[in-house]
Amino acid sequence: MRRWSSLSLSVALAAALAPRSALAQPLPAEPHPPNDPTDAPPPAGATPPKVKTSAEPQYPPGRLSDEHHHHDPLPELDVEIEVTIDETGKVIGAKVLASGGADFDAEAIEAAKAFTFEPATEKGKPVRSRFHLPFHFEPPPHAEPEVVEVVGKRPPPTRGAGDYRIDVGNLAIVPRKSAAELLKLAPSVFLLKDGGGEGHADRVYLRGFDAREGQDIEFTVGGVPMNDAGNYHGNGYADLNFIIPELVTRLRVLEGPFDPRQGNFAVAGSADYELGLDRRGLTAKATYGSFNTARLLMLWGPDGQSPRTFAGAEIFRSDGFGENRESWRARAMGQFEGRLGNDASFRISAGGYATQYESAGLLRQSDVDAGKVDFFGTSDANQGGSAARFHLSADFEVKTGETTYGLQAFGVYRSLSLRENFTGSLLDEQLPRQELHGQRGDLLDLQTTAGTFGLRGYGRHSFEVLGLKQDLELGMFARGDLVSALQQRVGADTDDPYLTEADLDSKLADLGLYADAAVRFTKWLTLRGGVRVDLFAYDVQDNCAVTDVSRPSEDDPPGDASCLSQQRFGDHREPNQHSTTASIRPLPRVSLLLGPFAGFSFSAAYGQGVRSVDPSYVTQSVATPFAAIDAGEVGVSYAKSFELATLGVQSVFFATHVDRDQIFSETEGRATLAEGTTRAGWAGSVRSTGDFFDLSASVTLVQSRFDDTGLLVPYVPDVVVRHDGALFHDLFPIAGSPVSGKLGIGASFVGERALPYGQRSDVIFGLDAAVSMAWRFLELELAGTNLLNLEQKQAEFNYVSDFDATNPATLVPARHFAASQPIGVFGSISGTLGGDR
Amino acid sequence: MRRSFLASLVLALAGCGSTGGELLEFDAYAAGPEGRTAGEPYTFVTDRGYEVTLTTAKLHIGAVYLNQSVPTSVSSDTSCYLAGQYVAEIAGGADVDLLDPGLQPLSARGFGTTERAKTAEIWLSGGDIDADVDPTVIARVEGVATRGAETFPFDATITIGENRALEPSDPAQPGARPICKQRIVSPIEIDLRPEAGGSLVVRVDPAGWFDNVSFDELEQVDDSPPLYRFRDDSLDQPSRNLFNGLRANSGVYELEWVP
Known part of the structure; x- marks a missing residue:
């Protein structure tokens, strides 16, 4: 800015x-x-x-x-x-x-x-x-x-009605467990935990996409990429849990690949978190509540600095709301924004995050009905995980004449460990070369580490033609990833790994160049868009490329080893396989903007997007496969400031086609490539703010279908409705200082989701609320989640599992679910030293 | 106008369409061969020329599965499960009187999809298919076999545990013959599509068990009255062939979907 x-x-x-x-x-x-x-x-x-x-x-x-x-x-x-x-x-x-x-x-x-x-x-x-x-x-x-x-950075220009710029503002009072839940302020977004545990990335749905843990949404925080390229669990896995929610001031959610700045993973769209801290001074906040949940938060906004200079740290623990849900977490973030003369600004940001958690996983509905496991229980108490993330970023922006230049460099280190068991004891195939064994359990143990480093930069020039301002921006993005992934199966009785399913060391490169222009024909007609070209390069070392040999050496049989060094009658070969490949994808994107006319603006947009594949799909010298996306939307927005309130309304019809969708595979424990899909729908949203209120609501209707069969894509909700509201006012004075009060309410309705085999999930309804009172430097807050205490299933699936190896196996698809949290009540007290309090 | 359009859109989208297929529950039964009177001895002639009269024929079915795939070849695959997708299961069985042609309910309800099934599996176990030891009596037969002047009163009690374990033929492939494969009758060729409201009937004809049995090689265990007994292992020809007949994937087990 x-x-x-x-x-x-x-x-x-x-x-x-x-x-x-x-x-x-x-x-x-x-x-x-x-x-x-x-x-x-x-x-x-x-x-x-x-x-x-x-x-x-x-x-x-x-x-x-x-x-x-x-x-x-x-x-x-x-x-x-x-x-x-x-x-x-x-x-x-x-x-x-x-x-x-x-x-x-x-x-x-x-x-x-x-x-x-x-x-x-x-x-x-x-x-x-x-x-x-x-x-x-x-x-x-x-x-x-x-x-x-x-001061600050200038946000990119709008792409139409589906380009949502969201000030968190007073809606921060609405209870949210994580920064990911702020995405609900944008229409079409729906999140849930699918049993992966407190530290597991949220499952995100956007515009008819089951984006899993972010694979179909390009996430950035202040421009730093969040998606894990090459993550074996899901290429593009984005764990937003490292963000302290109180440090998020704005979001830009662009639903669709309509901006040339959007890169890999912008399939359903992109979301950029802007961090900041309005409250100056040193704030300490302590929270305690249901499930023995405790949280300590420290925030520091140095006086005299911009809201984008801040530091924050948090420690959290909870027993969780049922069996095997304990979790621990610590995270810290900081940013300094400074100026270099009158024409340049810079920001340096850093963050660290670590978590360890247990997870209940998914339950078979039939096991719950039969009393074998409690609704809030677990079928495998060995599930859980850990994660860590550290990042450092620096960006610089300077204006010279009519041209603005920006450059950002970033580095990220992250690790992820997941232990998940979706299928019980079903997949441990007896191979002839192995010693005899029964089912040892399907617990997956995935360990990934990754280092990311990269740059993004641009030059934006403005000039006049026919008396109207025109813009041209040229930009680049370069990102490299060093990723290792090891996925094994672990014995239920021994906790020892007995099978290696994947062992990959990968070097990934994503280089993108783009041109983006704004051509203004009249005062009310603008054509905005350009093209982006991305090159994806892979260098993959598969350390476990040989997992079976039909005729092993009789003298030296490979036995139970997973990664074999034999082929063809025992001929020696090393178990690894090296593959390199690359490919280029041009991505045109354009928006037509009309208006405003009496507050109404109309827009139409078309864009192509891309999602790279995970390294396990790479084959030597075969062009890197990726998913290609075509998306379009038409919309209208209305913005008006009245005497008592401002009002913003958007209505968007959209359609998106992806030629290789990703569908979660319970047997592989990750998202795998599937057939092409198309979704179409409508999203409407409204937000109004005034002296004492801030109200937001959205409705999304969408259907997603497979191209070849016309059948519904499973797990995608047809209807998503969301409301966030805040009321705030000074209540009464104490000792000459006003006591200000706030009330926040969040409500979500998610319609039935299509499940495999013609099934439908239950609907989900959630009601959360919080009240707070602040006086001078003190603030008290009481928050409640799932206030109606509805016993609900968050995620529901239909697939095959067998969690009881002592009885005849269950081999046909059955309903599974992850339990939703029951009512929770949390009290907080915070105090601020210095600053404006 | 706008409201009616939105209402139409909601109706058009909400709850419309399907992911294909359907899950269903159904009842499942087992029975002896049709055309007989319950409780009466069952007489038939085997391929080897023996006229066999069964006075007792009981089978413990552990579970029944339907699969949409047909295995294309005999491979080294030693998995107990077929590669294709299972479309129906009855994960609980019953002791079935095979001299009774009436429908005898299995102990568990069937679950499945409406996908077409091409093969079936009968699991002959008391529970864990991989257990080394399983004392469950899978089959019990009593009767008399005659061929010419020879008469062989016999009985057999079959369990499937360590007594049926097979040594690996190739030391490089110690896992080539898992015990689970001894407990599964597969693949049984079928062609049916489960539908809501129907039920599955498994008919078992014990005559097929004896097709390759040479009663004259049976060990006589009693003289008065004379009694020949099959071994509860596979160490002699008649016992091995009876066990193989029990696991024959054709001519013994027929599955029918009854609307």
């Missing part, structure tokens, strides 16, 4: 700087109602505070980034902020008296906090006081923007 003085923001600073004593007054002994500014003169012997240094708010960058608005009437409005000034003249509190909408309010508050004052006095002594700051926002004149201050 940039501060554009001419953009601006003609802040009514003159009002603030000029004698405006009527707007300021020392705090009275008897507190006034917080929102009751008075024009009465200050008491005798009192002097009002005086402005020492001022600050200008920026016009909300999210509005400016919507560049097709440049020639159209962006709102011109006023926001009034009341600041509380302490005895030293420092602003210690700020609240909105007259709102202009959440984004305008946030910018105004940020500017207000940057003011410094000569303190008010009473009888010659400095006292606390309040001061009203009116800010006037004007959209910037388009022709010659003048940069006066550079």
